[in-house]
Amino acid sequence: MLPVRSYAPLAPLGRRRRLPDLLCSENGSNQHHSTARLLPRSTVYALRLRGSRRRGQSRKTPAGEIVSLIASLGVETVPLYRYKIVPPSGFGEFALDVCCAESKVGRLFGRTANLFESAIVRLSKDGCFREALESFQYMKSLRIKPTKFMLCSILNSCSKAPDIFLGLQIHAHIVQSGYAENVFIGAQLLDLYSKSGAMEDARKVFDCMGEHDHVSWTSIMSGFSQNGCGAEAVLSFRKMLNTDIRPNCHTFATIISACKWLEAASQVGPSLHALVIKFGFKPNSFVISSLIDFYSKHGEIDQALELFENSFEKDVILYNSIMSGYSQNMLGEEALKLFLEMQEKDVVPTVFTLATLLNCCGSLALLQLGKQMHSLIVKFGWERNVAVGGSLIDMYSKCASIDDACRSFDFASERNNIMWTSMITGYAQNGRGLESLKLFNKFLEEGGKPDNVCFTTVLTACNHAGLLDKANCYFKLMTGKYGLVPELDQYACMIDLYGRTGHLREAKEAMENMPFEPNAVLWSSFLGSCKTYCETKFGREAAMKLFKIEPNSAAPYITLANTLAEVGMWNEVAEVRRMMKSKGVRKGTSWSWIEVDNMIHVFCASDKSHPKSPEIYEELDKVNVRVREGS
DNA sequence: CTAGGGTTAG
Structure with missing residues (x-):
């Protein structure tokens, strides 16, 4: 079975160039037209074949059409004679068809693999990963041996499709055929494993590589960064600096964005910034953008803005990052202003731009503007993009327009974790806790793999609805079936829920047993619950903690005083008042x-x-x- | 004779 049945529309063929004699010079006698000699006989044959079987009535090979087809392939067909066709963008399927035709004619020479290679490279470059993988499978069924360039490209498709199982098979094949030490293939394998979260395997691949170049170093760092292992990423970076390999723009962009995971990010980030300057190369927009991202995540929006203002060429990447920075720092209006500036300067927006803008509309609750952005998205034809879809859901649910959020969710052809989480959050935020949980169950039924953020939302929904038992179930599910390590957020949710439902002892125990130090928010919520249930002993303990953590806040004194007043312990109330006065804590x-x-x-x-x-x-x-x- | 890594949404 041929993997590709229908042709992508082959028009526009442009103006038909008349090159009739080119095809006839199969013996290479026509010296005037160099292109003619460059066309392999088998390819011409394949093209003819294709032409003749295209329509039943036109048996007589529409030569003109074939010629214009070749002409439309443009200059890049020149190296065709070496079987090195990397056809222009959008011609992957066509090239594949040439391969299929050729293999059908029975010319299963080694060079057929090269033809397949070019088709697959093209498909994968055009983002047609599934098609590339199918072609590869088809090629394997013909028992054609893959080339190493093809393996490289197909691994890339594996990690982007994603198809980890095929990737594993190919890895086995690579080991068998002795390509394991190739740095290009190694980098792709690294990418494959780290994108599928198998950092241990990625590390093994890295260690097994014969030598490392700057790309394999960058890949392993990027893998660590994508999997939340910031410390390992920085460690790799330091190891890299001890070798002869010098970091470049890619390396810096990666390592700076890995900073966000570090405890000591506020020190490491600026020193990496200094290192960028010290290395003396002109940082490109990816480096600047990761720096902007870093500074804006740490609330230093002025620094970020300075970087942006001082950049010579402001491209869409820089605009995207500064706008997202504004949005994160609750400066949505500024981001919207920048969007106008972008349009004035004819900078073409990307899906990220629109996703960020939708985020601003959501946090500013600007439903009308959000709808305008939505129409812009439709105009650009991006409504089925997952990133945009997630932001649309988020925007509509923040604007309390839950039906619109629902519509966006239903409309999406493909749903990722973030879209599901956004929708579940949307229901929870709009007071529809039960629907939120229903949707979460549907997500699980469809084989979704919820992550920590998703569980936080679900637990929050349980919290709002006061469903302690359900929350307990989900918490167990999270740690058991899904093997997630609970974060402070999830503990906080559970503890808050225990407190709200009057299970103060359990709340206290959970706080003591969790692997995090309870923060002020947690103690305050616990203190609040103590007040509700007139629990003076725990209340006093919680308040004492809060006096230490937040010495200037009056809130814990007042809550404690109210708790004590509730049960008539007036002497103690007076004592709290005195303490408050002696420490100089003021209300308000x-x-x-x-x-x-x-x-x-x-x-x-x-x-x-x-x-x-x-x-x-x-x-x-x-x-x-x-x-x-x-x- | 070709090839690889980098910005983003809950």
């Missing part, structure tokens, strides 16, 4: 307002530059005016 660290003589005075207590705030405090102490927490 955020915006507050007071009423004096029917006038409302608004001030920010923590804002020392505000001239009025100390005076207002003095005033407050004198007249004992009621203070209300502002927002």
